Amino acid sequence: MRLVTSPVQRIVGQVFIPVRDMSSAIEWYADLLGFDPGTSSHGGTIFDVPTDGETRLALDANRPDFDVSGPPRFFLWTxxxxxxxxxxEGLGTKITSDVEDIGSVFFVQFEDPDGNPLMVCQRR
Structure with a gap:
């Protein structure tokens, strides 16, 4: 067994979600997650989404030419x-999978208005 040491901690600090229209993204995420929308910072290019726990979530409008292809980069719990x-469904969200049961969790995948793939999981 190889013992590896690293100065990099195995703790996620913040996840950035690329968005094109900050004000509409703030409104959509506020409706999705149930918080009062606020104002963005950094010249209107960053919005810190209120979260529970240590990992932070930010909407990021610094690179509006991003590519949304690929799987969800993270998931939220329910x-x-x-x-x-x-x-x-009530938000009119594009749901991209059925609810799936993989043994340890149920999950559903969907997209935000910018096409970012997102996922919500429920523990079994």
Whole structure:
């Protein structure tokens, strides 16, 4: 067994979600996650989404030519996947998968208005 040491901690500090229209992205994420929309910082290019826990989430409009291809880069937790799907449908969200059961979690995938792939999981 190889013992590796590193000065880099295995702690995620912040996840950045690229967006094109900051004000509409703030409104959509506020509706999705249930917070009062605020104002962006850094000349209107960054918005810190209120989160629970240590990992932070930011909307980032610094590179509007981003590519959304690929799988979700992270997931959010829920305690009720059925209520989550109803909430997503109520927001008119593009849901890109059925609710899937992979044994340890149920999950559903969807897209934000910019086409970013997102996912919500419920522990079994």
């Amino acid at each position: 305690q009720d996947i059925a209520a989550t799907v109803r909430h997503l």
